[in-house]
Amino acid sequence: MAEELIVNPCLQFQPYFDDSTSFLLYAPKPGSGMKYLVVKRDEYPNVFDVFLDLSASRFDFLDPELDLDEADRDLLVENGVLVNSAESPELPLFSCQLSEFDPFQGDFDLGSLIAHPGIRFSPFDLGNFHSISQELHISPFSASVWIRDDLTGIEQGIWLSDSDAEVVSRLTASRSPNFPIDIDLARRLISAGILIDPLELRRVSQLRGNEIEVAQAKFQKDHYSVLKELFPGVQMRAMQRYYRAYVANGFMPFGDDQVERRYREHNEPFARLLQNQFASLMSLIAGVDVKLSYVYAASYVGGSVLAPHVDRKQCEYSISFQVDYEPEPPSGISPWAIYVTPLLGFDDAAARGETVTLAECERQAAAADPAAVNLANGDGLFYMGRELIHFRNELPDGHRSTSLFFHFVSVDFEGPLD
Ligand SMILES: [Fe+2]
Numbered sequence: 001m002a003e004e005l006i007v008n009p010c011l012q013f014q015p016y017f018d019d020s021t022s023f024l025l026y027a028p029k030p031g032s033g034m035k036y037l038v039v040k041r042d043e044y045p046n047v048f049d050v051f052l053d054l055s056a057s058r059f060d061f062l063d064p065e066l067d068l069d070e071a072d073r074d075l076l077v078e079n080g081v082l083v084n085s086a087e088s089p090e091l092p093l094f095s096c097q098l099s100e101f102d103p104f105q106g107d108f109d110l111g112s113l114i115a116h117p118g119i120r121f122s123p124f125d126l127g128n129f130h131s132i133s134q135e136l137h138i139s140p141f142s143a144s145v146w147i148r149d150d151l152t153g154i155e156q157g158i159w160l161s162d163s164d165a166e167v168v169s170r171l172t173a174s175r176s177p178n179f180p181i182d183i184d185l186a187r188r189l190i191s192a193g194i195l196i197d198p199l200e201l202r203r204v205s206q207l208r209g210n211e212i213e214v215a216q217a218k219f220q221k222d223h224y225s226v227l228k229e230l231f232p233g234v235q236m237r238a239m240q241r242y243y244r245a246y247v248a249n250g251f252m253p254f255g256d257d258q259v260e261r262r263y264r265e266h267n268e269p270f271a272r273l274l275q276n277q278f279a280s281l282m283s284l285i286a287g288v289d290v291k292l293s294y295v296y297a298a299s300y301v302g303g304s305v306l307a308p309h310v311d312r313k314q315c316e317y318s319i320s321f322q323v324d325y326e327p328e329p330p331s332g333i334s335p336w337a338i339y340v341t342p343l344l345g346f347d348d349a350a351a352r353g354e355t356v357t358l359a360e361c362e363r364q365a366a367a368a369d370p371a372a373v374n375l376a377n378g379d380g381l382f383y384m385g386r387e388l389i390h391f392r393n394e395l396p397d398g399h400r401s402t403s404l405f406f407h408f409v410s411v412d413f414e415g416p417l418d
Contacts, residue, residue, distance in 0.1 A: 005073065005082040007059040010089050010251075013051065025051065028089045028250030029080030033263055035250075037079040047072050080250065092245035094270050095139035095159040096238035103187035110186055113195045115171035118148030118155070123169065124162075137242070137270040143169070147193055151208050152227075153280035156235050158192050168194065193232075212284060215382065219285050224340055224383035226373060227285070230321070236378045240324040242270060243402050247299045261304040261395075266418070268297035268404075275406040278319055278380075282408050285382045286317050290408035293417040297404050299324075300336075302397035308365035310343050310356050311385035314417060317408040318385045322375035324402040332376045336401050339370035340388045350386075361389045 008027040015023045022040040029035045041048040050067050051059070064073055064082055076082040083089070124143045132140040138157065143165035148155045160168055167181055171194070181189070189195040211227060218225035231239070246252065252263035265271075275295040283290050293314040300306075311318065325334040343349075344364055349356055370389075373381050383390065395401060409417070 004084050004086070005064045005077065006085045006088060007062050007064075008080055008083045008088065009060070010091065011059055011081055013055045013059070015055075022048075023052065023055075025079070025081050027080040027083075029083070030087055030089050030248060030250045032080065033247075033250055033252055033254035034265075035080035036253075037075075037081060044072070044075065047076065089249040089251070091133075091137070091251065092242050092249065093133055093137055093139040093141075094238060094242040095141075095144075096157060096235050097159045098164055098188055098192055099161070100234050100238065101158075101188050101191040103184060104190035105187070108186075108190060108197075110181060110195075111176055112197065113190070114174055114176050114198055114201075116147050116194055116196050116201070117174040118146075118150055119168075119171060119173050119194060120146045120148065120155075121165075121169050121171075122146060122157075124165070135269060136273050137246075137268075138273070145194060149208070151205060151212060152230065152284075154230055154277045156193075156231055158194065171195075192234075215285055216287065219382060220287065222371075223342070223387050224371075224373070224381060225285065226375065226379060226381050227281075228376065228379045230281075230380050231378045233378070236323070240377070240402075243297070243299060243323055246270075247402075252297065252299065258309070259298070259300065259304055259306055261301050263299040263301075265297045267294055271295045271297045271404045271406075274321070274404065278321075278406050279408065282317055282319060282382065282406070286384075288317070289411045290317050291411050291413070291417075293407045293409050293413075295404060295406050297402075299400060299402040300395050302395055302399050304392070304395040304401075306338075306390075306392040307358060308339075308361040308389050308391035309358055310346075310361060310387070310389055311407075313386065313413075313415060314409060315385045315405075315407040316410060316413070318383055319404075319406040320375070320381040320383070321404045321406060322377050322379050322381075322401075323404060324377060324400070326400045327398075333374050334376065334401060335374065336392060336395055336399070337372035337374050338381060338390055338392055339365070339372055340383060340390045341365060341368040341370035343387055343389050346387045361391075365389050365391060 011027040013025060022038055024038055026036045039048050054062055122144045129140040132138055139159055142159050144157045144159045145168050146155045146157050171177055215225040215227050247263045252265045254263050256264050272295050275292055279292055322334060329335055375381060
């Protein structure tokens with residue numbers, strides 16, 4: 001019914017500087033993905049006039065019943081500009097709350113624990129409310145504490161209630177708390193890694209250091225390697241929550257030139273925040289100083305196929321970071337393998353500046369014995385996507401797989417980064 005329709009609260013209006021006779025409307029359409037509609041004055045005169053007029057004030061002043069005819073309404077519903085008021089989209093914001101960590105159950109002596117050496121307290125701040133939520137897609141609604149892993153450079157954010165923030169703000173990195181802490185809160189701070197036993201910290205660091213050494217050697221030899229559990233399970237569940245809601249609310253466009261059946265977004269804001277944190281680890285694994293090129297967030301649905309291919313030059317060093325797989329595999333490991341095999345003749349093709357065709361990648365992949373890489377949520381595949389042909393077979397119906405692709409280039413790379 002037309003009277004239930006409202007203008008999508010997330011609608012964006014974009015004029016064209018070189019063409020005053022058209023503009024772009026785009027909006028997330030729940031269940032369908034981001035929709036883009038070019039409105040040309042010649043083609044849709046009434047929609048053009050009404051929305052140009054509203055762009056100077058507010059789109060929610062529109063009365064769809066009075067201002068539009070039925071054909072206009074159908075067009076705008078189809079393109080997500082008008083939505084049913086009960087189904088209007090909302091931008092999800094990432095947060096991982098301290099309350100999501102199960103309290104540590106063992107015995108401990110508070111005096112022997114220290115605050116993690118990599119903690120950084122971020123107070124609640126009305127001043128950056130807008131930029132945090134709109135540019136990073138993280139929750140601005142409370143204080144948070146960030147724990148940076150010294151070896152990987154990866155930071156995990158933990159959001160705090162007002163009373164918990166008061167306690168955490170008093171902690172000093174690498175120091176024992178010199179004030180009493182409520183036992184239940186202390187148990188959660190331990191399980192979140194905010195308070196830690198220095199011996200345990202050393203043990204975990206040594207293990208991670210060994211894993212990195214193994215991954216470095218494997219990368220040198222095979223141009224790919226895997227690092228496991230780059231974020232703890234509680235953080236991964238928070239990421240799953242964010243990306244499931246982000247896709248369900250329609251914020252990611254559906255389909256692209258490479259894969260028809262995936263939701264995807266170039267430089268999706270939360271993925272971009274994570275990519276910053278992965279740069280030093282990528283450099284460490286590759287043994288080369290790298291800089292960010294771009295990040296791609298993708299949520300594949302049943303029927304998706306990733307054909308054998310090699311990547312473009314903006315993707316010299318990449319990480320495929322597994323976020324989510326549905327239905328949840330009993331082993332925790334995604335059954336949907338990424339296959340990799342070396343591109344034969346890479347050096348010759350690179351020297352001649354040639355692009356390797358998909359047909360050639362297909363031919364080589366069929367003749368090779370590719371390695372299957374199966375990741376659990378939170379694992380990252382580090383790889384050189386220009387030198388390795390990589391692909392995935394068809395994702396079964398009803399399954400869904402969400403990954404982030406962090407792409408990097410050498411610091412001396414001079415071309416466009418997008
Ligand atoms: Fe690729």
